[in-house]
Amino acid sequence: MTTTELQDYVPEEEWPPVSTMLDGFGDQTLPASPALAATKIALVATDGTPVEYSFLTSSELAWAEGTATGTAHYKAIEARPGIFIIDFVRGQGDGKDADAQNVTIILDQTTGAVTTAVSGFVVSDGKVRGTTHFTHSNASGQATVHQRSADLVGKRIFYRYSDVESYEHIYLNQGTFTWHCVRGGEAGLADTDRCMTWAVAEDLYIFFWTEQVMTVEAVLLIDxxxxxxxxxxxxxxxxxxxxxxxxxxxxLTVLNATSYPQDTHKH
Known part of the structure; x- marks a missing residue:
């Protein structure tokens, strides 16, 4: 009997805290790239605010957004040649309070296209909830930006995050997907949440989701x-x-892809 056959519905009040995933997922194993050191990205936000990221070293950057400035420790991973996912946390208390923001930048040096995701927190009805703002721009001054994509729709993909944590995703439409913990600290938990997908290159996508039960904002590259x-x-x-x-x-493993029957007969 498989693990999923032993699982059953888990009521929301029995869900563990977000921190349960920390031990099971472990450390990010892909190496940091030093390729961005001594470079900078200059962008314009959707509201016209100038934004600049200066990569001082292979792990420290300075950021400026309008009149706000700061420094942070970052990690850049070169997902494919010339395509980077860059991540850092900024905010008061070194990211230890509700003012913290997690900034993720996807940079494609071949086209200049840059997508920036800034995730933070808001208080709604007395609860802390997550929110993510996206900016799509081009560091080279060209017109190319990452475009929304429906390429994942219909796919069921199995993700192995570590030896003890496995999840599956089912992409229902361009804005909705279902996740399910097959094995790990959240085993048996499942939900259907809001998502968005953008194409970066052939078979390479930015994927975002926000959860309605737990306060989680996720931004990733699916290759x-x-x-x-x-x-x-x-x-x-x-x-x-x-x-x-x-x-x-x-x-990851693509388990299957759903294609709906094309009904032509009227009933």
């Missing part, structure tokens, strides 16, 4: 060619009353 995902989850741990940053990478 069907290399059969892996690279990204992070940014959540709020209610018992500890602090943010949880979970960088990860996984090995």
């Amino acid at each position: 069907l060619r290399e059969q892996r995902s690279i990204g992070r989850m940014f959540g709020w741990d209610n018992p500890a009353a602090q943010p949880v940053t979970l960088p990860f990478n996984s090995r």
Whole structure:
């Protein structure tokens, strides 16, 4: 009997805190790239605000957004040649309070296209909830930006985050997907949440989801060619009353793809 056949519905009040995933997922195993050191990205936000990221070293950057400035420790992973996913946390208290923001930048040096995701927290009805703002721009001044994609729709993909953590995703439509923990700290948990997908290159996608039960904002690259995902989850741990940053990478397997019958007969 498989693990899923032993599982059953888990009521929301029995769900563990977000921090449960930390030990099972472990550390991000893909190496940091030093390729961006001594370079910078200059962008314009959708509201016209100038934004600049200066990579001072292979691990430290300075950021400027309008009149706001700061420095942070970052990690850049070269997902494919010239395509980077860059991640850092900024905010008061070195990212230990509700003002913290997790910034993820996907940079394609071949086209100049840049997608920036800034995840943070808001208080709604007395609860801390997540929110993510996306900016799509071009560091080379060209018109090319990452476009929404429906390429994942219909696919069922199995993700191995570690030896003890496995999940599956079922992509229902362009804005909705179902996730299910097959094995690990959230075994048996499942939900259907909002998502968005953008195409970066052939079989390479930016994927975002936000959860409605737990406070989790996830931004990642899904690479069907290399059969892996690279990204992070940014959540709020209610018992500890602090943010949880979970960088990860996984090995993936496309289990199947759904195609609906084309009914031509009238009833």
